[in-house]
Amino acid sequence: MNKKKNPLLSGPYLVWTAAFIIIPLILIVYYGLTSSEGTFTWANIMEIATPENRKALWLALLLSVISTALCLIMAYPLAMILSNLKFNATGLIVMIFIIPMWMNFLLRTLAWQTLLEKNGIINMVLKFLHLPALNIINTPYAIVLGMVYNFLPFMLLPIYNSLVKMDRNVINAARDLGAGEFQTFTKIILPLSLPGVISGITMVFVPSLTTFVISDLLGGSKILLIGNVIEQKFKQGSNWNVGSGLSLVLMVFILISMAIMQKYDKDGEGAAF
Amino acid sequence: MRKALQRIYLVFIFVLLYAPILTLIILSFNASKTRAKWGGWTAKWYVSLFQNSAIMDALYNTLIIAVLSATIATLLGLTAALSLNSMRRRSRTIILGVINIPMLNAEIVTGISLMLVFIALGNFLTQFGYTIQFGFWTVLIGHITFNLPYVVLSIMPKLKQLNRSTYEAALDLGASPMRAFFRVVLPDIMPGVFSGFLLAFTLSLDDFVITHFVKGPGFETLSTKIYTEVRKGIKPEMYALSTLLFVSVLVLLLIVNVKPKEKNK
Incomplete structure (x- = not known):
């Protein structure tokens, strides 16, 4: 409002961000680059090169890329259908996708165990339909399913927002000028919705890459992702230095995806909220 | 043909989203103690739930943390948004970038970094004879921190x-200026403030990862309690409680959304 700076207004949140956002990150860097005696070392970061950790990172990258791609493939048509609805359905859509969040995240994910089990509900239906049984519980497939299920709204909402904001006249103009349906999509709709797509990709990729809960619940605790390794370093082994070192490696991937997002989405057009 | 395909696709997504929730609701009426076996219908878990003090404690902690963290994050976020709005573009971008870190960063990293800062602070304070106990306060601070960007963005x-x-x-x-703010500015931005609060409340209620790292032994929210029960088997009362929470929120949201329809937008 008034152009004068008001220290009473800006003081509290600046102190808060410094104390609980900036200093904590500095501490991770500090722990990640020092040994338990407090001397400088690269050893914690090099821990990523051990066979188990490399495997965990590789599997996490693979599964998160797959589930991000699946989310995109599923959410884009969905967003197009929803944005073409006659009435303004924004409130309703947000409701439909936010309401599941009121059921606890862990229980929701656990429910997939019941659904996917050998004698679970899905297999009962498949058996009834004389289809082959689905044995994916405690495999990477189940983890991908859990990721897609949990993070699909993060892909849908930004894409939907960028589609709704799109000027209909541009699409109509393209059609008037003789573009076919496919051409209108590839030349007009897709490029204009790109900020939403990019923002959706980061919002699904980062949590999938770093999760330890989904792999824990649906992977039968035998499949370790990099998130699981870090969690164990802090919660079971108490090896904070190695845990912080591995977190730093993880943050490199997060920073790369954020930089890509920044490049394509300068004005925050693809924001989900 | 095209319409039909679209409709089938919408139904498919809807089933995908709500099948687990329906499963949990049905499990809450399962007379058998394990989720692997169906023992017929019962409502007994809805009664024994209220006698289970561990679950009731966790529920109380979850709700109080959600209400307090959403309220404080909304107030803090409101002051942040107001002062950011009057800043020059450059400093605004930088500060907004910092505030957004907990939203864009991995939850596990945010959780770990907060845990490290509480430990460091505890070590510092022991010199003066104070200690930091991991529990209510650390969880509250953690929740306010990750709620803040969502409020500011709303x-x-x-x-x-x-x-x-x-x-x-x-x-x-x-x-x-005070009166002008409360009478003119605040009513105009109220929908944003309200949706920010609601979002913060929802996220706090559902959070597991950050709570997992900043809670101490002995302090449990519903999420952390469920996580420790996973190996031993989830108590059926937990399904009953989640169903109750889910249904009551659903009803509440329906009431809120039906009434002021023409006012917003």
């Missing part, structure tokens, strides 16, 4: 849409 667009002249008109007409 309020900022509303502030940008605001017509500055109305505020100046109020000042010209003799209102104090």
